[in-house]
Amino acid sequence: MDFILKLNKDEHNTFKAKRTGETQSLDVTDEMIAAQAYTFYALGYKAITTTLGFLLYQLALNPVIQDNVVAEIKEMLEKHNEEITLQGILDLSYMGKVLDETLRMYPVVPDLRRESTKIYKIPNTNLTIEKDQCIRISVLGIHYDEKIYPRPEVFDPERFSPENVEARHECSYLPFGLGPGHCIAKNFAQVVSRVCLVKLLSQFRVEPSKNMPRQVEYDPTCTVLYPKGSFSINFVKREAFC
Template sequence: MWWWALLLVLLVFIITFYKSCFSYFKNRGIPYLKPSIPFGNATDFFLDKVSFGALFRDWYLEIKKNNWPIGGAFFCGKPVYIPVDNEIIKKILVSDFLIFPNHGLYIDEKVEPLSGHLFNMEGYKWKNLRAKLPSAFTAAKMRRNVVIMEGFTRELVKRLDQNQSLDIKDVLSRFSIDVISACAFGLQSKTLENQNEELIGHSRAFFDVQWSRTKNTLVVLIPRYILSFFRFKLFPKETSNFFLNLFRSVKEQRQEETTKRNDLAELLLDLCDKTKDHSDFSGKGKMEALSFNEIAAQMYFFFEAGFETSSSTLTWILYELAANPNIQNRLRQEINEILQKYNGQIVYDAINEMEYLDRVFDETLRKYTIFSILPRVCIKNWAIPGTNLKIDEDSFVMISNYGIHHDPEYYPEPMKFDPERFTSENKAKRPYCSYLPFGEGPRICVGKRFGIWQTKVGLVAILRSFNVTLSQKMKMPLTFETAGFVLKAKGDIWLDFEKVNNNNDKFI
């Protein structure tokens, strides 16, 4: 009978432990959602009913319904602050950024070299690198990149002109990989031509493995020093080795070249040149040269983020245009009219004139927020504006941009796809930080401009050539994967592409 006593003691311990955890917000006067043992407020996540992003969206909307400016919830026993009031969100992301500077995700460059990328980096190292990278995405460099991107649209159009239903995400992933490889690293990956399948396979590790359900849970629940002690790895060893070898070959190739490319790889390789002096983020001191592993981690991050987010965004745009032919026809008309002014050429200035294209793009990222959470860690006690409450040092804060984008206060009928939400007049009615697909403040996505242009160039090339419709293979209603970090459809997005005749065909 001794094991019954042991089981009883264990049960009492677990209940006492959780009751202690669940008193966290009550003891601080913060309103909170009622948790339950053992998953806190995350039961639906652990039962595989919702994704990580959808979980925090649901928390945001429930707290908003209760008219709380900020609320608490529990991921198992871990307390998470969920800000809802727009002014509080703006303070955390922008004006009080120095108190919330880090994402708080796992990083251990000794155990996992590729974890040391910009999204995970913290402190002085992050400030130095973040100050340097915008120069890789200037308007002048984007003009050059648009020319390169346009070149790949010809192979993209060939792939779509098959007179059969296509799994569009696969095709667009290949297009995006070819574009980011060429623009950022000077590589010809040729995945649209069904080459380099190994690159395709390893490319999926960043989102399918690093930010899987299991690893999301471990990184949120277990302190970083414990993960490091057990030599926790985000990626399979073969994936890390593949990309380290790939970027090592880029470095070796650049050392043999005499011409300047002025791309991201050149910028990063310049920062690892120990013979050169580089000022730090303040402009007053010197920053230490980057190691090869540090530049490889940045190359890896920009490669992954550049291909996955752009291909996902373009997939969702085409899905919505197929489902809303009136919107598709209006956008095609704008594209054709403006391209005629530029002799049918897809160029930077032409796309810059496409106002309705902007609205369609913005509405897509509102409804389908690819990066659906904005995590932050509070590094010292912070008084919550408009209240007599505070957020404690080392607390985990999660801003749900996915929740904000589905907040009916800002976006009535949030599941309706309506580009008119993003006319200049309608945007002016909404407060700052009510649209956050790329984040905001100093941590805003540094590659935002590249991702936008890559998506738009691909979309313009597709719509001027094809009418897009939903395939009979498409399983409806649309549902979403629950396993990963980024927003993905459950199953494939199947579309049909019918060639259209227009005055720009001769330029394709």
């Protein structure tokens, strides 16, 4: 947003068109800024709420993992005088692993689209990617590759311990994309998600409901990864946060 506001003050905004290389002007109006702001926040919160839904679903199925998350929240609040601070949120390392594992199993964007910048021959194959060719990268396929993630159907936050992350190729985890085209809302989403979980799990425990499936089916009509139909999760009020 700061960058867009800066462009708004600059009377000479130009850019080079990707395909033609021609220099074109860019008129950054108040209406354009408002539209971009709406897109950032609307789509950002949509992705966050979908991810939190899948995460709570897994916590309901895995009570031990839920207890570990709650214990970490309690420790963090005690350390920071019962206040939710930015540093306290960033210190929630186990919750970070749980969020990462949720996005591995349920990446909001199940495939990425990129355009090649040059001719590239894929090693050990007869396949060649031509320049300017559109490429679809299956994020869901990579995240469920047993060679990268053994027993990929199992929810295991320890996949994202520092040593396990270090042992994997950086392209083996792509919920936010990678490189210049990565999601600009990554840090925003991670902070907001953690704040929501601290607020929620300090007051409620989540448990399976009668109609909660043990395996999620996805809606093929949605452009993002979204469950088919609906199911409920039981929220049980905590008598004391312990």
